[in-house]
Amino acid sequence: MHRRSIFLISLVSIMIMALAAAATAAEKPKDYPKRTIEAVVQYGAGGGSDIFVRSLMNAAAKDIGVTVNVTNLTGGAGVKASTYVLSQPADGYTIYNFSPEQLINTIMGREDYKQFAPLCNVQMDESIFYVRAESKFKTIQDVIKYAKENPGKLQITGTTPLSPDEIIIMLFAKAAGIKIKYIPFDKAPETHAAVLGGHIDVLHEEPGVIMPLIESGKLRPLIVFTEERLPVGWGKDVPTAKELGYDITLGRWRGLAVKKGTPPEIINWLADVLKKGTSAPAYKEIAEKSLLTLRPGWMGPEEYGKFWDQQYKVYKEILDDLGYTKKK
Structure with missing residues (x-):
């Protein structure tokens, strides 16, 4: 009887944890995706960002359920690619490799990062x-x-x-x-x-x-x-800047975005699927070889959006000091 009680308690605990996990996972949107998704990279094939996007999309392909084609659209420090993404419908079928350059371009008046909706950050590289x-x-x-x-x-x-x-x-x-x-x-x-x-x-x-x-x-x-x-x-x-008295922990980050106006249920579901993709052995092997698992990089949509704003302020201060912009 005692063993039976322990078994029942354990079973109930497992069911509760499973239900909790299901409750936190975003529900798959109705009728999405139904066709091929395009992932746009603003840099050439074979580079760090290109490898990042391709390896992650391959890892998440089974859960996404449709083909994801990666398009390399170079030129204009990323402006050409940004313009293309913004010309597409805000329906989740165009995903953008989002990088620090989009914030820098905004500071320089070339584009506006607030026209995009954060999807997730995945990698945080070391400088x-x-x-x-x-x-x-x-x-x-x-x-x-x-x-x-x-x-x-x-x-x-x-x-x-x-x-x-x-x-x-x-x-x-x-x-x-x-x-x-x-x-x-x-x-x-x-x-x-x-x-x-x-x-x-x-x-x-x-x-x-x-x-x-x-x-x-x-x-x-x-x-x-x-x-x-x-x-x-x-x-x-190798000492950190921080331990030497310089509070600088910046590094190149790599994430994804979609056009602003994309339904939140699509954004949240894609973020969950892509996060699962980062645990796939094929993706982890590539990331580990490039030392991209040494510091936490994952951020969901809300956290990633706040990160954009914080990074924008840091970049603008430096570019102001360098004389690239006029201080407001």
Whole structure:
């Protein structure tokens, strides 16, 4: 009798948990989806954002229930892709790879991020400063000391002007009280080559794309802009900006959005399905190889929308300081 009571209690507990889980999951919208969904990426095929979208959509394909075609629409720092997405109906059949560039474009008057509805953020990458193995800079304190003694001479590279790279670099320079020269290149491999060749002092880059250079010792990480030190072998010896007194934890984030006006039941259901997709082995394997599981990245629609607004303020302050905009 005692065993029977324990069994019944356990069964009831399991049923309650199952019902609670079902209650929190968004209900599948009626008659959606019924046809192919298009996912638009504003960058070229084979890049980080393209791989992110394709791997996630493949992982979620079974639960989505229809084909998801990925379209690469480059040009205008993402404006071309944004314009296309906004020209489509707000019906959930056009999903957009949303990135920091959409906020930067808004600041510069090229588009308006509030015309989109947040779907979810999935990845939060790590921003790190590196020097080549032969560099005279052994620590980030060495870099700061040199920059203070030689205002404007320290050169740091990243990809393109008005990019998240420049935002993070200049935010650090402001916090450290130094003047530096930002030297942008159009493509990431060009920035790597410039530092490895000794032409530029410091590189800003995410670790996933240069792991062979880190592991071989050709590039040495000096500082990471995360909440805690990275839990990987080489990362444990790299100090965070925060522990050195600079409260900067920015990094490139990758998420998804739809056109504003898309029914909330579609948004919530898609977010649930995509979150489930992030647990699929195929997606996790790709993300882990690129070190994209080291810090929490997932945000649902409401949290992601608040994150947009917060990031917009940070970016605008830096771009104002750089003279790209007129302060209001």
